[in-house]
Amino acid sequence: MTVPASAVPTPTEPTSAPPPPTRVANPTSVPHTEPAELEAILAAAAAAAGPLAALAPAARARLLRAVADALDAAADELVPLAMEESHLLEARLRGELVRTTFQLRLFGEVLEEGSYLEATIDPADPDWGMGPRPDLRRMLVPLGPVVVYAASNFPFAFSVAGGDTASALAAGCPVILKAHSGHPALSQRTGEIVAQALACAGAPDGAFAVVVGYERGIEALQDQRVKAGSFTGSIPAGRALFDIASGRPEPIPFYGELGSLNPVFVTPGAAKARGEEIATGFAGSFTLGVGQFCTKPGLLFVPAGHGLDEQIAVAAREVGAAELLNKRIAEGYAEGITRLTGAPGISVLVEGAAVDGLVVAPTVVKTTVPALLEHADALLEECFGPASLVVEYEDVEQLADAAAAFSGNLTATVHAEESEADQVAPLLSLLRDRAGRLLWNGWPTGVSVTYAMQHGGPWPATTSSIHTSVGTTAIRRFLRPVSYQGMPEALLPEVLRDKNVLGIPRRVNGTLTTDDV
Ligand code: NAP
Numbered sequence: 001m002t003v004p005a006s007a008v009p010t011p012t013e014p015t016s017a018p019p020p021p022t023r024v025a026n027p028t029s030v031p032h033t034e035p036a037e038l039e040a041i042l043a044a045a046a047a048a049a050g051p052l053a054a055l056a057p058a059a060r061a062r063l064l065r066a067v068a069d070a071l072d073a074a075a076d077e078l079v080p081l082a083m084e085e086s087h088l089l090e091a092r093l094r095g096e097l098v099r100t101t102f103q104l105r106l107f108g109e110v111l112e113e114g115s116y117l118e119a120t121i122d123p124a125d126p127d128w129g130m131g132p133r134p135d136l137r138r139m140l141v142p143l144g145p146v147v148v149y150a151a152s153n154f155p156f157a158f159s160v161a162g163g164d165t166a167s168a169l170a171a172g173c174p175v176i177l178k179a180h181s182g183h184p185a186l187s188q189r190t191g192e193i194v195a196q197a198l199a200c201a202g203a204p205d206g207a208f209a210v211v212v213g214y215e216r217g218i219e220a221l222q223d224q225r226v227k228a229g230s231f232t233g234s235i236p237a238g239r240a241l242f243d244i245a246s247g248r249p250e251p252i253p254f255y256g257e258l259g260s261l262n263p264v265f266v267t268p269g270a271a272k273a274r275g276e277e278i279a280t281g282f283a284g285s286f287t288l289g290v291g292q293f294c295t296k297p298g299l300l301f302v303p304a305g306h307g308l309d310e311q312i313a314v315a316a317r318e319v320g321a322a323e324l325l326n327k328r329i330a331e332g333y334a335e336g337i338t339r340l341t342g343a344p345g346i347s348v349l350v351e352g353a354a355v356d357g358l359v360v361a362p363t364v365v366k367t368t369v370p371a372l373l374e375h376a377d378a379l380l381e382e383c384f385g386p387a388s389l390v391v392e393y394e395d396v397e398q399l400a401d402a403a404a405a406f407s408g409n410l411t412a413t414v415h416a417e418e419s420e421a422d423q424v425a426p427l428l429s430l431l432r433d434r435a436g437r438l439l440w441n442g443w444p445t446g447v448s449v450t451y452a453m454q455h456g457g458p459w460p461a462t463t464s465s466i467h468t469s470v471g472t473t474a475i476r477r478f479l480r481p482v483s484y485q486g487m488p489e490a491l492l493p494e495v496l497r498d499k500n501v502l503g504i505p506r507r508v509n510g511t512l513t514t515d516d517v
Pocket of ligand 1: 149150151152153178179180181182213214217218232233234235236237238240241257258259260293294295328329332333383384
């Protein structure tokens with residue numbers, strides 16, 4: 001069950017107003033943060049902001065590596081905890097922990113390389129085209145304390161020491177981590193390990209803390225000492241928190257990664273050339289992680305009359321039942337299945353009713369483009385879990401109509417033959433307006449952490465389409481630019497002085513260089 005936005009106070013209402021949502025774990029297993037404890041955490045974070053920002057990038061890189069090393073060393077303790085609370089399998093969780101520590105170390109390399117600072121130096125120029133220009137030097141500086149909301153579906157990679165925490169710490173921002181109620185004990189233990197590693201590596205006190213409890217999460221975001229928020233989860237919760245962040249007396253950026261349908265379009269050429277391979281790949285992708293990935297392909301457009309629907313049904317039936325994360329997700333999934341299967345114009349290809357409690361088998365439903373467009377309200381909504389909708393189209397015009405009906409998505413995928421490039425190009429340009437990542441003959445699940453990764457997209461995929469929450473540029477979300485004009489050398493940050501002591505790439509007079517000015 002997702003929490004309705006109406007359960008959240010508007011920014012002008014008292015914070016104690018909303019009734020807490022259904023808890024997904026034993027609430028007594030980890031005590032909630034007391035208001036006085038939250039106050040101490042916020043004060044410490046505010047005090048840590050200056051010292052953390054003042055650390056040289058290489059020193060912050062050492063902090064990130066220390067956290068990565070500590071988490072790797074604790075894998076045998078953390079993975080069983082994660083298995084118990086999330087019901088995810090050991091291999092998946094070990095892989096996710098590898099991703100998490102890889103990410104921390106990669107971000108450390110980014111700090112040392114230095115171009116993330118966007119250091120730009122325009123020396124004074126009396127002959128500048130529009131008239132004499134002053135000496136201007138620009139770089140990015142940390143925003144200040146950030147509230148990070150951990151996600152339910154990635155207990156490591158998008159949680160306590162996940163991408164948002166790594167990004168904010170890399171940027172030089174203290175982190176106040178709101179634990180997800182789906183894995184409280186794991187959050188608490190991971191938080192202890194992170195805090196201890198940071199302290200041993202020389203981070204200022206207050207650079208990192210975990211808070212537990214729905215209300216404390218809201219209160220933290222409302223606090224004037226907090227300068228940004230980030231979140232991965234449902235659209236209602238993300239929207240409610242975005243409104244709180246925006247409605248504060250001092251509005252702050254809030255980076256929410258919310259819902260996505262991740263449509264996949266199969267051309268007639270691709271269906272003919274490799275229908276079975278596509279069917280198997282699709283079944284594997286929409287059921288990966290029991291369908292609890294924000295990049296799950298929730299819609300597959302197939303040409304009518306190619307028999308792909310039958311191949312998909314066979315492939316989906318071969319995927320076994322598995323456990324969902326928790327009761328809240330299971331309730332939301334059950335609602336989603338009821339909505340999908342009950343919509344007009346739908347036929348059920350594979351019926352995967354709940355087997356027992358959290359255990360579910362995949363569900364595949366089928367419709368046509370006209371029915372999809374007519375019942376878009378019911379059918380173009382994310383169903384979080386192992387379900388997907390196959391949509392048959394008659395011709396290229398129908399495909400374009402369908403693509404134009406989408407709002408924002410994290411990804412959009414095309415399966416086609418290279419010989420069909422001319423027909424596919426207009427579709428791709430429609431999709432580029434609606435998605436953050438475009439895939440060719442691949443599957444959207446599996447989001448690599450790299451320099452060029454984009455994990456974001458127009459609303460409702462995210463609350464800020466100009467950023468990414470995965471990949472090295474995720475750090476950019478927690479930085480803001482400052483220009484120094486006519487500043488004496490001694491008062492400039494080291495990064496912007498004439499001598500390039502750090503040896504980082506800087507744009508000097510319009511040209512990227514590592515030379516001194
Ligand atoms: P959620 O309900 O969005 O909760 C995420 C976080 O926000 C939790 O810390 C939760 O606190 C807090 N929260 C929830 N509603 C809030 C509100 N109105 N105001 C302030 N804080 C609020 O996410 P979830 O528990 O992971 O899953 C619920 C549904 O979200 C799923 O069924 C799925 O549809 C969707 N989901 C989507 C993605 C995605 O990547 N697209 C990922 C995960 C989930 P507590 O934990 O303390 O209650």
